[in-house]
């Protein structure tokens with residue numbers, strides 16, 4: 277540096293001396309030798325002064341340059357976005373700290389790697405197109421891609437790219453938009469859920485009006501027919517049975533609607549009383565046996581405990597409603613064969629089962645049917661009537677009683693619904 281300055285000064289001096297020689301001497305301006313020596317001394321002192329000032333200036337310039345580089349590096353490295361310099365092939369030439377953190381690898385390990393290597397397969401075409409456009413159009417380009425990084429969850433990023441002056445490299449900024457993308461996805465899911473629930477509610481209302489109108493029409497129709505005078509006793513009995521059956525069906529549907537609304541508003545209460553499970557099963561058997569008349573189905577109940585042991589504390593109405601829903605379904609979805617219901621004592625729980633030899637349920641629907649309004653067949657022209665409420669009510673009741681419900685089934689091979697309730701025997705507790 278000093279040498280450069282020296283030559284600069286020498287050059288300047290030579291130039292000045294050349295210029296001085298070319299200037300014509302003014303008449304009578306020949307200085308005395310002593311004055312010349314003084315003048316030269318003055319000049320030399322000035323020159324040294326200037327040299328010193330120059331050196332100081334150079335040092336300051338260097339300091340400022342170093343400070344600027346330091347500030348730039350700080351800004352570059354600790355910027356909240358990733359900065360990359362990429363070659364035409366997409367190789368990482370340079371990157372900042374944030375960029376390496378986002379890719380989940382040390383900076384030195386990322387240099388000369390292909391940026392596209394970290395882009396997920398499904399968004400790779402978007403990235404390749406982006407890179408091509410950046411180099412071909414020489415204008416600012418943007419895109420959104422997903423990166424697969426070391427930690428398992430994908431990173432959604434927004435890229436902005438532009439070529440540098442000579443068009444050999446491009447500068448890419450990378451912003452993490454994972455939170456925004458996740459929020460977007462949640463929003464779409466919520467919207468889809470709302471639409472689904474809207475669709476199910478409309479279908480339910482349509483079903484419901486059908487499920488109310490049908491038994492009502494049957495009740496009115498058979499009552500009118502009863503008025504005829506020439507009816508045989510046998511016909512009268514059939515009509516009366518039809519009226520009773522349809523009235524029960526209507527009542528069940530109305531009860532289901534009331535129950536669903538009281539469950540949704542958390543108004544449903546558990547009322548514990550002494551219940552003889554064997555007695556309850558017997559009553560249900562008698563009731564449902566009537567529905568198997570004239571059908572090729574046999575129904576039987578299997579009590580496992582003695583009558584005394586089967587006396588427990590639980591909510592009788594709820595247990596009746598759960599079992600009735602399951603047996604009703606078994607009857608509905610079993611064209612012919614058998615229905616068996618019973619219970620076993622397991623780990624201080626009564627494990628009830630309702631088994632049928634009916635149409636069965638495909639595996640992918642076995643979890644869904646416990647949700648409100650859901651049915652295996654949701655087409656308008658479906659074969660089996662129903663509102664899709666029975667199982668969701670049963671599940672909610674069982675959970676209120678601290679039990680659980682599940683199903684084992686195979687299409688065309690029947691279904692067995694299981695549910696548990698705590699076994700709290702009256703006998704043991706009163707002792």
Ligand code: ADP
Nearest residue numbers: 605606609636645651652662663664665666667
């Ligand atoms: P619903 O019977 O009124 O449609 P549920 O909630 O009781 O409503 O049942 C929901 C669906 O689960 C039924 O529509 C049917 O597709 C299926 N399902 C329930 N029980 C059985 C069963 N025993 N056999 C075959 N499918 C069943």
